[in-house]
Amino acid sequence: MLGSLLLLLLFWSSAFSFPGAFAYSRLTKGSSLSVENQEDVLISPNGLFTAGFHSVGINAYSFAIWFTEKLSNRTIVWMANRDHPVNGKHSKLTLLKDGNLILTDASKFISWATNTASASFVQILLQNTGNLVLTEKDNVLWQSFDVPTDTLLPGQPLTRYTRLISSRSQNNYSSGFYKLFFDDDNVLRLVFDGPETSSIYWPDPWLLSFEAGRTRYNDSRVAVLDSWGHFQSSDRVGFSANDFGPGIQRRLTLDFDGNFRLYSLDTTTRSWIASWEAMIGSCRIHGACGPNSLCSHYPSSGRKCSCLQGYRVKNYTDWAYGCEPEYQLPCNSREVTYIKLSHVNFYGYNIDILHNSTLEKCEKICNESRKCKGFQYRFNKENGVYDCYPKSAFRNGFISPTYSGMLHLKQPKAIALATDQPAKISSLICSSSSIVTLNRTYKKKGERESVRILLWFVPALGLLEMICIVSVWFFLYRSRRTSDKQPYVHLSTGFRKYSFSELKKATKNFGEEIGRGGSGIVYKGVLLDHRVAAVKRLKEANQDGAEFLAELSIIGRLNHMHLIDIWGYCAEGKHRLLVYEYLEHGSLAENLHCTVIDSKMRFEIALGTAKGLAYLHEECLEWVLHCDIKPQNVLLDSNYHPKLADFGLSKLLRRAEVNDLSFSKIRGTRGYMAPEWIGNLPITSQVDVYSYGVVLLEMVTGKSPKMHVQTFGVGGEMVEKTLIEWVREIVKGDGEITAWIDEILDPLLDNTQCDKGKMALLVRVALHCVEEDRKVRPTMRQVVEMLLH
Numbered sequence: 001m002l003g004s005l006l007l008l009l010l011f012w013s014s015a016f017s018f019p020g021a022f023a024y025s026r027l028t029k030g031s032s033l034s035v036e037n038q039e040d041v042l043i044s045p046n047g048l049f050t051a052g053f054h055s056v057g058i059n060a061y062s063f064a065i066w067f068t069e070k071l072s073n074r075t076i077v078w079m080a081n082r083d084h085p086v087n088g089k090h091s092k093l094t095l096l097k098d099g100n101l102i103l104t105d106a107s108k109f110i111s112w113a114t115n116t117a118s119a120s121f122v123q124i125l126l127q128n129t130g131n132l133v134l135t136e137k138d139n140v141l142w143q144s145f146d147v148p149t150d151t152l153l154p155g156q157p158l159t160r161y162t163r164l165i166s167s168r169s170q171n172n173y174s175s176g177f178y179k180l181f182f183d184d185d186n187v188l189r190l191v192f193d194g195p196e197t198s199s200i201y202w203p204d205p206w207l208l209s210f211e212a213g214r215t216r217y218n219d220s221r222v223a224v225l226d227s228w229g230h231f232q233s234s235d236r237v238g239f240s241a242n243d244f245g246p247g248i249q250r251r252l253t254l255d256f257d258g259n260f261r262l263y264s265l266d267t268t269t270r271s272w273i274a275s276w277e278a279m280i281g282s283c284r285i286h287g288a289c290g291p292n293s294l295c296s297h298y299p300s301s302g303r304k305c306s307c308l309q310g311y312r313v314k315n316y317t318d319w320a321y322g323c324e325p326e327y328q329l330p331c332n333s334r335e336v337t338y339i340k341l342s343h344v345n346f347y348g349y350n351i352d353i354l355h356n357s358t359l360e361k362c363e364k365i366c367n368e369s370r371k372c373k374g375f376q377y378r379f380n381k382e383n384g385v386y387d388c389y390p391k392s393a394f395r396n397g398f399i400s401p402t403y404s405g406m407l408h409l410k411q412p413k414a415i416a417l418a419t420d421q422p423a424k425i426s427s428l429i430c431s432s433s434s435i436v437t438l439n440r441t442y443k444k445k446g447e448r449e450s451v452r453i454l455l456w457f458v459p460a461l462g463l464l465e466m467i468c469i470v471s472v473w474f475f476l477y478r479s480r481r482t483s484d485k486q487p488y489v490h491l492s493t494g495f496r497k498y499s500f501s502e503l504k505k506a507t508k509n510f511g512e513e514i515g516r517g518g519s520g521i522v523y524k525g526v527l528l529d530h531r532v533a534a535v536k537r538l539k540e541a542n543q544d545g546a547e548f549l550a551e552l553s554i555i556g557r558l559n560h561m562h563l564i565d566i567w568g569y570c571a572e573g574k575h576r577l578l579v580y581e582y583l584e585h586g587s588l589a590e591n592l593h594c595t596v597i598d599s600k601m602r603f604e605i606a607l608g609t610a611k612g613l614a615y616l617h618e619e620c621l622e623w624v625l626h627c628d629i630k631p632q633n634v635l636l637d638s639n640y641h642p643k644l645a646d647f648g649l650s651k652l653l654r655r656a657e658v659n660d661l662s663f664s665k666i667r668g669t670r671g672y673m674a675p676e677w678i679g680n681l682p683i684t685s686q687v688d689v690y691s692y693g694v695v696l697l698e699m700v701t702g703k704s705p706k707m708h709v710q711t712f713g714v715g716g717e718m719v720e721k722t723l724i725e726w727v728r729e730i731v732k733g734d735g736e737i738t739a740w741i742d743e744i745l746d747p748l749l750d751n752t753q754c755d756k757g758k759m760a761l762l763v764r765v766a767l768h769c770v771e772e773d774r775k776v777r778p779t780m781r782q783v784v785e786m787l788l789h
């Protein structure tokens with residue numbers, strides 16, 4: 001009844017505004033949808049989905065299903081003929097009398113068909129779930145859910161017979177190079193299947209399936225996203241949207257960049273927000289930039305590709321082709337030399353792997369092999385030796401400040417000496433974004449080429465400018481890094497599993513407690529290799545060990561000088577433990593009331609903490625919100641450099657709570673919590689910004705935000721104010737720094753030595769961070785920039 005009413009309404013409204021146009025709810029034998037009439041569409045009864053012809057370029061159309069609501073762009077969830085678009089004239093989707101659904105191109109060629117047959121009554125309709133079904137009475141003859149393109153909708157299973165294939169680029173919907181499917185060993189995998197090579201990149205190829213938290217022994221091979229936002233696969237990989245709960249529109253898409261993401265529709269901004277993603281740091285996705293090129297990731301502008309020195313771009317419209325050498329390497333090994341590229345890594349194509357090798361030995365091997373194009377040389381923190389990887393090809397390369405290895409690139413001596421620049425990087429946007437131009441009936445060529453070159457030339461100029469800035473930044477950053485005491489940061493591919501008895505022994509039966517928090521108790525311990533560690537014993541949980549591992553393997557991969565290093569974990573029975581590096585000076589909370597921490601040090605701690613948080617927010621989307629920034633979670637090493645602790649724990653713990661249904665969404669610590677937690681607003685990275693602001697105020701004033709500040713009111717009576725209110729009023733009252741800063745400054749700070757300018761800057765930034773309205777708070781990246789000026 002309601003359905004038919006809606007139908008009538010839809011019919012009436014569309015017939016009214018577009019004379020001669022129809023939005024159908026079903027298609028019966030003999031009827032068709034025409035490409036020429038854009039209102040010729042099928043709409044699901046709930047109005048959420050629309051099926052019709054979608055323009056994929058000039059005069060090129062594909063039959064597709066999309067979300068009816070037009071957000072910034074139409075969100076396509078399925079396509080019938082992604083690789084064979086049809087002409088914009090006379091093309092039609094027709095349900096034939098014999099039960100076959102066909103798509104004809106310019107009414108001549110059949111571009112796509114379901115190849116179904118039925119003599120009885122058949123109809124095609126678009127269900128509320130977004131599934132396009134061809135039914136014969138109650139019998140399903142064909143459905144779009146069985147032939148997905150790059151997207152899974154809630155309730156749509158991925159099975160042994162189906163796979164997702166990414167789009168070619170953001171604007172080219174044809175089949176791309178990335179695939180998600182159940183492999184022969186029952187494990188769900190992401191594979192880059194490029195023009196020349198193919199390689200698995202998810203789960204991490206160097207891990208055995210059980211190490212990645214997968215099982216090979218369940219051969220049902222099925223994975224599905226439920227309506228609450230939880231995805232579960234038969235190989236045990238499972239995850240939840242970070243806005244887990246019913247009533248939210250979601251989709252799982254294998255994006256054109258090779259990342260597999262869960263998106264949720266944000267009802268306030270009406271836009272898609274990634275609420276989970278398979279890969280952190282899109283440069284670790286294989287094939288990102290093609291051979292001989294390097295991928296780099298910029299939080300603001302995304303992924304960029306650049307050629308290695310001595311190589312040039314092969315095809316400017318498509319980075320998948322990578323780069324080609326500008327000159328031949330000489331045969332004579334005496335005419336070659338090596339240039340060093342720091343923070344550069346290439347995966348695979350090793351001629352050999354040598355553990356515990358010297359640089360000389362490694363160079364010698366590469367000298368002697370004509371196949372060797374260079375070698376990777378890096379410190380292996382686990383056994384404290386250097387490893388050598390001579391390479392026969394450069395593929396899957398990335399450059400990242402957090403990667404500590406070095407590439408030694410073979411070059412002809414004459415050229416390397418002539419250029420005398422360590423690492424020239426030329427860069428362009430990775431994916432081509434040219435629009436399809438298809439004009440079958442009237443083919444024209446000529447001026448288009450020159451326009452295209454011009455179109456590429458303009459952004460290239462802009463980029464050239466950017467490259468200069470980026471490389472300057474990069475060298476500054478690098479020189480600062482190498483002057484650190486610990487130049488080699490552990491590449492966290494293999495953090496270790498510890499047994500419970502081993503950790504029990506290391507901590508002397510959990511004897512020396514060094515900290516305690518909502519998530520568990522921290523003990524000091526000495527590992528078998530004599531490293532001093534902080535062992536955190538999480539509250540016992542009924543959670544699945546595999547899920548714990550899957551989450552942990554991501555947290556363990558985060559790596560930054562201002563994040564605490566995770567060395568390993570233990571998951572045995574109900575025991576869940578994390579093993580961290582031990583930091584000598586404990587937490588900021590313990591040190592805040594010592595005079596050692598002067599104003600200069602406080603500023604450096606504020607800046608370092610901001611950098612660590614900015615890294616968390618940018619590399620991990622919203623996925624690893626800290627959600628509990630407070631002085632107890634900022635730890636200080638022997639030089640009082642800050643490192644954030646406890647990141648990612650909110651996610652690990654929330655999972656356990658979701659399962660027992662009594663979960664409250666609120667987490668964090670009183671005094672530091674953003675108003676969103678109480679207001680039931682979406683929780684974004686801005687909650688961390690707020691808490692960070694409160695910590696800054698605490699660092700400057702020495703006053704805890706948990707207590708109220710008592711002052712005298714206008715009439716001389718005592719009034720209580722929160723720390724934020726108190727500071728805000730004083731700062732507002734006076735223009736001059738000198739007037740207000742003295743009033744709020746921590747009395748412990750030596751008045752003569754104190755850098756009041758820096759403290760005032762902290763206060764200003766802090767007040768910006770603790771704005772009630774989360775939209776006006778700065779991002780952590782902006783905070784870092786403000787502090788650096």
Ligand SMILES: *[C@@H]1O[C@H](CO)[C@@H](O)[C@H](O)[C@H]1NC(C)=O
Pocket residue numbers: 072073171
């Ligand atoms: C929308 O599409 C245009 C080109 O079709 C693209 O440039 C733009 O980035 C897209 N916007 C979003 C938000 O994806």
Ligand SMILES: *[C@@H]1O[C@H](CO)[C@@H](O)[C@H](O)[C@H]1NC(C)=O
Pocket residue numbers: 218219220222232233234235
């Ligand atoms: C295999 O996976 C399916 C789907 O996740 C699950 O229902 C089933 O219980 C699993 N079978 C075994 C033996 O674990």
Ligand SMILES: *[C@@H]1O[C@H](CO)[C@@H](O)[C@H](O)[C@H]1NC(C)=O
Pocket residue numbers: 314315316317318
């Ligand atoms: C560059 O790539 C485009 C798009 O894939 C292709 O059409 C073109 O032929 C390529 N050009 C060369 C020189 O390989």
Ligand SMILES: *[C@@H]1O[C@H](CO)[C@@H](O)[C@H](O)[C@H]1NC(C)=O
Pocket residue numbers: 333334335336337360361363364367
């Ligand atoms: C490798 O070859 C270069 C060029 O002849 C030479 O300078 C270098 O010493 C050689 N390295 C080793 C370890 O033999």
Ligand SMILES: *[C@@H]1O[C@H](CO)[C@@H](O)[C@H](O)[C@H]1NC(C)=O
Pocket residue numbers: 356383384385
């Ligand atoms: C590495 O090699 C050196 C000398 O070849 C040796 O003394 C050392 O014990 C080795 N280290 C390891 C961890 O094998």
Ligand SMILES: *[C@@H]1O[C@H](CO)[C@@H](O)[C@H](O)[C@H]1NC(C)=O
Pocket residue numbers: 168172173174434435436437
């Ligand atoms: C879209 O990608 C396919 C596959 O590479 C290619 O054949 C087609 O020409 C592309 N379309 C455009 C306009 O780039």
Ligand SMILES: *[C@@H]1O[C@H](CO)[C@@H](O)[C@H](O)[C@H]1NC(C)=O
Pocket residue numbers: 058059437439442443444
């Ligand atoms: C496609 O054909 C139409 C004629 O119907 C013509 O006007 C248009 O310029 C053509 N487009 C291109 C890009 O050649």
